[in-house]
Amino acid sequence: MYPIVDHEVLAPRVHRLRVKAPVVAEKAKPGQFVILIIDEKGERVPFTISDWDTGAGTVDFVFIEVGKTTQQLAGLQPGDALLSFIGPLGRPAEVDHYGHVVSVLSGYGLAAMVPILKALKEKGNTLTTIVQAPDPERLFGQKPLEELSDTVIWALGTKGDGMMESTTVAMRKLLNQHPRRRIDRVIAMCSLCLMRVLSEMTRPYGIKTMVHLTPVMVDGTGMCGACRLSVGRTNRFACVHGPEFDGHEVDGWEVLMARRCTYADESILQQGFQCRGCSQW
Amino acid sequence: MTDEKETKGAPAKKQKLNLNRVDMPKQSEHERRHNFDEVALGYTWELAKEEASRCIQCKKRPCQQGCPVNIDIPDFIAALQREDIEEAAKVLKRKTSLPGVCGRVCPQELQCEEACTLNKKGAPVAIGRLERFIADWERTQGTPTMPEMAPSTGKKVAVVGSGPSGLTVASDLAILGHQVVLFEALHVAGGVLMYGIPQFRLPKEIVQREVQYVQSLGVDLRLNTVIGINYSLDELLRTDYDAVYLAPGAGLPKFLGVPGENLNMVYSANEFLTRTNLMKAYRYPEYATPIKMGKKVAVIGGGNVAMDAARCAVRLGAQEVYVIYRRTRAEMPARLEEVENAEEEGIQFHFLCNPTAFLSDGRNNVAAMELIRMKLTEPDESGRRRPVPIPGSEYILDVDTVVVSLGTSPNPLIPSTTPDLNVTRWGTVVIDERGRTSKARVWAGGDIVSGGATVISAMGEGRIAAASMHEYLSNGQKKIIPPSPAQDDDKTQ
Numbered sequence: 001m002y003p004i005v006d007h008e009v010l011a012p013r014v015h016r017l018r019v020k021a022p023v024v025a026e027k028a029k030p031g032q033f034v035i036l037i038i039d040e041k042g043e044r045v046p047f048t049i050s051d052w053d054t055g056a057g058t059v060d061f062v063f064i065e066v067g068k069t070t071q072q073l074a075g076l077q078p079g080d081a082l083l084s085f086i087g088p089l090g091r092p093a094e095v096d097h098y099g100h101v102v103s104v105l106s107g108y109g110l111a112a113m114v115p116i117l118k119a120l121k122e123k124g125n126t127l128t129t130i131v132q133a134p135d136p137e138r139l140f141g142q143k144p145l146e147e148l149s150d151t152v153i154w155a156l157g158t159k160g161d162g163m164m165e166s167t168t169v170a171m172r173k174l175l176n177q178h179p180r181r182r183i184d185r186v187i188a189m190c191s192l193c194l195m196r197v198l199s200e201m202t203r204p205y206g207i208k209t210m211v212h213l214t215p216v217m218v219d220g221t222g223m224c225g226a227c228r229l230s231v232g233r234t235n236r237f238a239c240v241h242g243p244e245f246d247g248h249e250v251d252g253w254e255v256l257m258a259r260r261c262t263y264a265d266e267s268i269l270q271q272g273f274q275c276r277g278c279s280q281w
Numbered sequence: 282m283t284d285e286k287e288t289k290g291a292p293a294k295k296q297k298l299n300l301n302r303v304d305m306p307k308q309s310e311h312e313r314r315h316n317f318d319e320v321a322l323g324y325t326w327e328l329a330k331e332e333a334s335r336c337i338q339c340k341k342r343p344c345q346q347g348c349p350v351n352i353d354i355p356d357f358i359a360a361l362q363r364e365d366i367e368e369a370a371k372v373l374k375r376k377t378s379l380p381g382v383c384g385r386v387c388p389q390e391l392q393c394e395e396a397c398t399l400n401k402k403g404a405p406v407a408i409g410r411l412e413r414f415i416a417d418w419e420r421t422q423g424t425p426t427m428p429e430m431a432p433s434t435g436k437k438v439a440v441v442g443s444g445p446s447g448l449t450v451a452s453d454l455a456i457l458g459h460q461v462v463l464f465e466a467l468h469v470a471g472g473v474l475m476y477g478i479p480q481f482r483l484p485k486e487i488v489q490r491e492v493q494y495v496q497s498l499g500v501d502l503r504l505n506t507v508i509g510i511n512y513s514l515d516e517l518l519r520t521d522y523d524a525v526y527l528a529p530g531a532g533l534p535k536f537l538g539v540p541g542e543n544l545n546m547v548y549s550a551n552e553f554l555t556r557t558n559l560m561k562a563y564r565y566p567e568y569a570t571p572i573k574m575g576k577k578v579a580v581i582g583g584g585n586v587a588m589d590a591a592r593c594a595v596r597l598g599a600q601e602v603y604v605i606y607r608r609t610r611a612e613m614p615a616r617l618e619e620v621e622n623a624e625e626e627g628i629q630f631h632f633l634c635n636p637t638a639f640l641s642d643g644r645n646n647v648a649a650m651e652l653i654r655m656k657l658t659e660p661d662e663s664g665r666r667r668p669v670p671i672p673g674s675e676y677i678l679d680v681d682t683v684v685v686s687l688g689t690s691p692n693p694l695i696p697s698t699t700p701d702l703n704v705t706r707w708g709t710v711v712i713d714e715r716g717r718t719s720k721a722r723v724w725a726g727g728d729i730v731s732g733g734a735t736v737i738s739a740m741g742e743g744r745i746a747a748a749s750m751h752e753y754l755s756n757g758q759k760k761i762i763p764p765s766p767a768q769d770d771d772k773t774q
Binding site: 024026037041043044068069085088089219224226228229230240258259262263 | 468570689
């Protein structure tokens with residue numbers, strides 16, 4: 001069993017859990033994920049690692065309550081334990097000295113991108129971070145983002161107070177300055193729709209754009225094939241070849257988005273969790 | 282006819298051969314379409330006695346030679362003939378820790394029963410059913426009979442993967458006195474016995490009971506631990522372990538590579554079976570893992586896994602289930618028994634056709650597939666008849682769920698993190714006839730070596746490797762020959 005050692009509510013329906021799992025903490029790298037099972041009747045669900053402490057043997061992840069398992073997780077407190085906690089899975093995010101890196105975050109990405117930003121910072125990159133949240137109340141984890149980034153752009157759906165209305169507007173402004181203010185790389189950990197839009201925005205500029213994809217997974221160790229997607233015209237499996245992919249090489253975004261929501265009605269209880277025009281609803 | 286010659290070695294007293302093989306009761310076709318309970322119900326003691334009495338105890342023991350793990354078959358049947366079931370169980374346990382599994386899923390018709398002297402008359406002793414009977418009897422008796430354990434050797438072994446191959450090596454080496462740690466990536470032990478083979482063919486309680494038995498031999502089971510991630514193979518060899526057995530099993534599923542294969546509701550057999558069996562989606566919502574099932578399901582492939590998937594689909598409520606196979610019935614790799622079970626359950630077989638595309642309903646769900654008719658070529662030098670498409674014979678079949686069951690490629694996690702482990706161009710680990718890999722102190726077996734075979738062949742490979750490992754571990758050398766670092770560096774750089 002894997003004990004919960006800390007539980008913090010970061011924003012309405014947004015939680016951070018800290019789990020004792022020394023074997024996972026020992027090998028964790030930025031951009032990797034874990035698969036957990038709450039109890040013997042639970043499902044296997046992946047979560048991107050947002051922090052870890054090798055000394056204490058703990059691993060953190062942040063999640064938003066959207067469905068059955070995340071609601072159940074939200075009810076866990078220190079003293080409770082998880083049946084299973086496997087990781088670190090997937091390939092770590094690519095990190096090198098690129099120059100100016102623009103990253104785009106929303107949802108759990110606000111926390112899960114932090115280890116990647118840290119590593120990019122250590123490599124001497126200049127970091128511009130666009131943070132998207134539906135509104136200021138649902139914003140969280142600002143401090144490390146501000147500390148690590150040279151510039152933070154808040155895209156919180158409200159104009160004024162130095163905030164942008166939307167991520168795409170912010171991105172468009174940055175791209176308009178390119179190459180005067182050169183962008184060397186874009187990394188996105190946000191909604192699938194937004195990652196697709198961003199990839200199309202950067203494509204004409206030839207700016208390498210890495211996306212962190214989260215297809216449905218079952219085993220997460222390269223056995224079941226649920227998380228397959230077409231990248232550069234070949235089948236890739238997000239759990240072993242990803243989850244980070246070159247957004248310009250991902251083909252079949254629509255299929256990917258449809259597959260993402262196969263189980264939306266079974267697993268997701270939250271009303272209003274629905275993309276406009278989604279094929280699955 | 283050579284049977285008279287063959288039976289010369291039989292007991293001196295002349296006895297008439299009994300060719301009435303005793304049937305095993307099964308759930309009715311109608312009933313079992315609606316549940317995941319075991320289809321075959323097993324012999325009663327009366328039926329088992331009757332079947333055991335048919336064995337003529339021939340001297341040659343061809344059945345034992347036909348068994349990949351060399352079970353003393355005539356001896357356990359003799360014990361049954363003496364009505365000593367406990368002794369029969371002891372005999373079984375000398376050579377297998379998984380009798381309840383083997384009695385159910387081994388292809389006996391190609392092994393022990395194929396070799397049985399009575400098979401010359403077309404009625405081999407139902408060895409598998411008797412094995413199953415003994416295992417099930419023992420399970421009701423409380424504590425299982427324990428083998429004689431060798432004193433501790435002080436040697437420590439890591440076994441990677443707790444499927445049939447890993448369980449066999451772990452129990453063999455534990456009985457021989459070695460300390461065994463058994464690593465499993467998933468949250469339960471058993472590998473394909475848990476995620477792959479369905480409940481109605483192999484109840485999971487039976488697998489877990491046999492896993493517990495292996496643990497009771499002193500094997501230390503570590504779940505949720507992925508070798509190649511949490512520890513590299515080199516870390517295992519460098520730290521605690523004198524030797525390692527690799528049996529990590531199947532890897533990424535194979536697909537056809539035709540348009541539309543990633544549409545929604547196109548599953549790999551691995552995903553379909555993992556959801557259903559391992560995660561118990563057939564008991565959703567009591568179990569949290571769902572599985573989406575349509576009304577018209579096509580299963581692509583002709584192996585046992587395809588039969589399992591098709592039969593799961595029936596039980597999950599599909600109205601029509603098609604098995605699509607590009608050769609004919611005669612070439613199907615699935616066991617005849619499974620094909621018959623599938624047919625009884627109403628599954629329709631489409632032979633000599635192959636999908637060329639999957640078509641969308643306009644919302645990225647599969648709605649139909651395009652198939653092309655195939656014909657078999659004349660036999661080539663190897664005697665094999667290849668299926669080739671008949672141009673212009675394409676047609677459309679409406680389906681709303683597809684399960685692709687074309688096998689898997691070996692799990693790449695360990696080879697990709699172990700540069701000096703030789704693999705074939707298909708990614709399977711290369712071993713010699715004793716199960717040794719190219720890397721010192723490392724043996725391998727199961728699907729990582731074969732690319733995909735049967736439970737019993739994986740166990741057989743384990744048995745051979747365990748003997749080789751034991752020989753290595755007991756030959757007196759101390760912590761031996763660390764793979765020469767100089768050499769390693771050359772290869773990795």
